Amino acid sequence: MRFLEVTVILLSATLVMNIAIAKSRRKGTSPLLLITILTTFLHFFIEGYRWQMVPLYFLLGLITLVRNKESEKIATAVVSIIWVFSVLLPAAVPVVKLPKPTGPFKIGTTIFHWTDTTRTEWFTEEPDDLRKMMIQLWYPAENSSSNKVSPYIDHIDLRAQAIADRVGLPSFMLDHLHLVKTHSLIEARPIESKELFPLIIFSHGLGGMRTQNTVLMEELASNGYAVVAMDHPYDANMTVFPPNSEASVERIADYRSAIPEGTADSVWLEIRNRQLNTRIADVLFILQQLEAVDTPLLSRINFQKIGIAGHSFGGATAVLSAMQDNRFKAAVALDGWFVPFAIPDAEAKMDVPFLYVGQMSWKSWNEQRHRHYLDLIMSQSGENAYHLSIIGSKHYDYADMPLFSPIMQILGLVGFPDGRKMVKIVNQSTLQFFNQFVRGNTTIDFSNLRFSSSILIRRGLATSS
Template identity: 30%
Template sequence: MYNQPMRLLEITTSILLAFHLFWRAPRPASIRFLPLAAFIVIMIHFAVEGYRWQMIPLYGLTAILSGLALVGIDIKTLASILTLILLALSTAVPILLPVPRIADPSGPYDVGTRIYEVVDESRREIYSGKDEARRFLIQVWYPSEADSSSERAPWMADAKIYAPAIAEHIHLPSFFLDHLALVNIPAYKESRLAVSSEPFPIILFSHGWNGFNAQNTGQALELASHGYVVVGVQHTYGAVVTVFPNGDVSLNNPEALPPDETPTDEYEVTSQKLVNQWAGDLGFTLEFLTAQNNDASSPFYEKLDLDHVGVYGHSTGGGAAVQFCGTDLRCIALLGMDPFMRPVSYDVINNGVEQPSFFMFSQSWADNAASRNNELFNNFYPKAEQPLGVIALDGTAHYDFTDLPLLTPLAPQLGLKGPINGKLVTTIVNDYLLSFFDLTLKGKATDLFDTQIQKYAEVKRIK
């Protein structure tokens, strides 16, 4: 995923207005009427690219200059300079809050995506305040064969609800990210599964506290394009918000994870209930996928390799992945990104995991050596039976493992990323992610985990 500072028609509008204003009065007719051309471009932009509030100053300036052109007023040099300054300020807003663009994945497959509502009648919901079964969403990204009728999928379903919730979570006004509803991804909505003589391995993803299932879409697309069925689990009441197909909206329940200042024992007992529930979501997702694999009417009928299941997660979701793999041997391989260990049960921390495992830390988390989280991880890791290592990425912060830093060039100032280049982070993380699951689920050899080889200068091997 990367920033697209302004879209084509937005850029065209700015160029037309700038060209008009740079030309000294008196302007020839062809230059004097450029704002009218910009106005026409704006009308096309509304129809093709879509309105967004960040462009309002530019819309207004275009309308004013077009009106002046129509009545024959040719603004003088001083007015042109002042208007150019206004144009620069008007253009800055959409640049600082761009429409994100998800980069095309590198694999040979197109990618399809489907969203399912899942209800686990065997478990009760513990965070809704109601006596009801556990209910959550999953989003599946899978190898696909798109055709001319295939419809591009949005980055997030129900973006008009998700975007304000995400904005408020990162301390922005609720309307600031409304343009996320304009983002489509290089994947196709409910397109057909790719033809293959072999079933596809499965990778489960667990998001972090106040995250959402599509927060790591770039990674999901990359994995799916290389022949994996990737399933993002939306943990209701732990996610920033959950919107069900019938329109029900479940907000994050802040009481599910205690405040940081809570005494250690109380915090960890309470948070362990949360991660146990999330691990249960991962387990029931596999049961749901098993049913899909056995259902002749399912698009995934007999195409899911349930003997080769990888699990990874970020932050609290990384803790859920550790908890699940430590208690359920259907997990074949475990990867954690800044895994939050405080909610992991003491049994799993003390006993480790049997599966091949690998962990990536941001510099901000790795450098906090005295943290309770690092204390627990350092107790856990030596018990891992098939460890492939622990690395830290220089210049990264916690959210560098997600798509969120690329919402805006101001991400470092908002605490959403470290100083390292975002595209480089994506390259490194995707390389480790794909190489790890290729090795553990497909048996493809790689030297990326060889301690004697340093492929990336930004990667520091911790263990």
Template identity: 30%
Template sequence: MRLFEGILIAVHTLWLFSFLFRFNAKVKISINVIALFLFVIHLGFEGYRWQMGLTYILFIFLTLLTLKSFIQRNAEKAALECANQKKKVKKLIYITLILIYSFSSYGLVTVMPVFQLPKPTGPFEVGMNSRHLIDESRHSSEQKDRELMIQIWYPAEVEDNAKDIQYESFPYEEWSGTMEFIFSVPRYFFEYLKYAQTNSIKDIAVSNQEKKYPVLLFSHGFGSTRMQSFSQMEELASHGYVVVSVDHTNDAAYTKFPDGREMMNQTDAYSYSFNIEDERDVKARSEDISYVLDQLTSINDKDPQGLFTGKIDIDRIGIFGHSYGGSTAAQALLDDSRISAGINIDGPLHEPVASSGFEQPFMFILDEDYLYLSEEEIQYTNITQEEFQKYHDKISELADFHYKEGIKGDTYMLTFIAGDHYTFTDFPFLSPLLSWNVDIDQFHQVMNRYTLAFFDHYVKDEEIDPLLRKEKKEDQFYYFKTNIKND
């Protein structure tokens, strides 16, 4: 809840009480004037959002009532004296109205807050840049040529005398499109997200503190968006990485291109393939990753926008992804030798990775109930309870096998006891109802700390952080296992 929203709701609640307890008409007028003043400030500095709709309607309604009571106060007083028998009924109506209004208004703005992403902890400010890529060598029924949107976060150069840094607004279009796909709720209900603020500065110059910066590629989950883990992208970029998140068009929930075209995922949100052998989609995603790497090489040679020429270290590349993006990260390590290390955040392993493994170091970051679905959730999928249980047993077995011996490089496994599949993303910031059982800030701090330690060693080639050598369990929150094979 934003400052003036809370004050405005409180004033309206007092305003309602003024009618319940028959405040003097002049008092009501004074409250009316204060409410009007706050209303103008709220709209001017914070902007409207639909969750405040009851307050807006109530403002008009109470203004009319106040004016009426002021104009007709003498007649109304006489009428009230002659109608004492109606007092209890009126009081009951006012009390009910107050309770409904207070609960609805405070409830909506609290359950669906305008949130602030956590501040990155690294030494760099964060820049952000969007690119539209067209792969003319690949085609599909949905696209003549394969078109991709990528988002790039990077260490930024901010002048010491810079006073007013303009951070970008939260990417509400991508998120509202994703919410529409997942929950079948009109995008309008999530338009208020445009008031949330990020820690990224659009198209600012790349920092000159280092000659060039290593690359981390990110792949989103099925039916999600390249913007799903915005805070994690900012955190990594603040520590000296060029972080590139790819929208896997058609597999993403929603993609908007620079010319205004929109592409929605046409499948059902629960149509994910629970099949280890189904490699078609993850293979196409891996091809997206390799194509993006090709384009980053060209951008580094000569960037048409003038930002990244000579600034990208193409010889130091890592990859990570969430859910189906974690599957993509593993597949890309098998397919593209340019990538030196990878992290799978709560995703399954598909063929051919499931059988063959790969050479590069790898980290599993998992929820203790690894991709588990309840019986109620399974009802929305295209499989039975028995089929899902078989699938779940298999992916758990594969993760354990590859941690121990199926992957040739060093392997690690960070397992969270708290949270669920979407706690790894920024989705819990949408509402406290999505993070009621976990400290989301602490969760992300732990995840980011291990992610940085892993990439700093295996991508930046820094000395291994003792954190990666220590197997630990902390306050029933998470536990960590290490399998360093090449010491």
């Protein structure tokens, strides 16, 4: 929770205790109540209102009435119950403080809106609708007090319901996410250095979004990388495009990648493969644009050192992109989902270093198909292939979700018992891997990872630890 939120809670706790033990309801309560109310106003205007604190706001109003009530025991009990609820609710759905990146650089971020004029949009019925993309770039930046801090999620008023539908939560549990502050400064000036920024491209999973792994994006950028993530339109939970000359409001690409239950396996596979090929085309289009657009920022990128990563379906996107384009020097799949692969074994040529970080097993239909392709890719990458299995983890542990609420654990959306430790495992393993195989300046040693007792490491097809 945030500083002023905690302060208000502690002051209100003191008020409740004062009411419970004071012989006079007026003795010592009024000055403390005034201080608490003033602190609450500061919290409201500096940190911002959120619905999880409403019971506490109500409590302060109730305390002013309780002080003069004859029925002191009942009133005190009611106030105490409300106070407990007031503390538990914001603690269960906190405004999380994202982990501080470990690298030496500050982080800048910017957003691009690009249109691929060579591709029509097959998710819509409009014949002249072209494939449009929203892209976010994180990069090492100069420190600046004049640049605003980037929100964790933009357009939360539009996105909350879509995100909630995807993870099975009520939307009101997510509408406070716009209060989460990142470590990224909007449009900050990139650092001046002799070394150009190695480039990492990131692809989200089905129903995901470009900011779902912000902590990893910031970790890489703070260590000298330029990191690009996109919203794959109609695969993302929602893509929000800026207004154009024909519309004064944002245009939305909603999630349209669900396949009805009961669809024949062959048809399911055909649809998923088409989606996968569309995603790969998105990646290659973005890479083309980054090289073609001439700006001072993009000129700082080293296009000889490129890696790619992705979560879930984005992991499959990363692997197949690396198979098809030799500009990628390494690929990372975070709990990648390889069931949709539809390529003959003989054509699956993975000749770049590969890191798979994921849960112990995929509990989905046709897990054998997923395992087959994972083993095939591992064997082709040989000694530069690594498989890290995180004991106790679940699928959403490989995004930022384990940081946001203990409720995620209760609902079974995440499994690893310590969200911040889980994020460190993902960050450290991914950074080490790219440092060796993209940047080329370190020697990888996953056995030295902190929390290694939670990790099983497989290299190639032989178990190493």
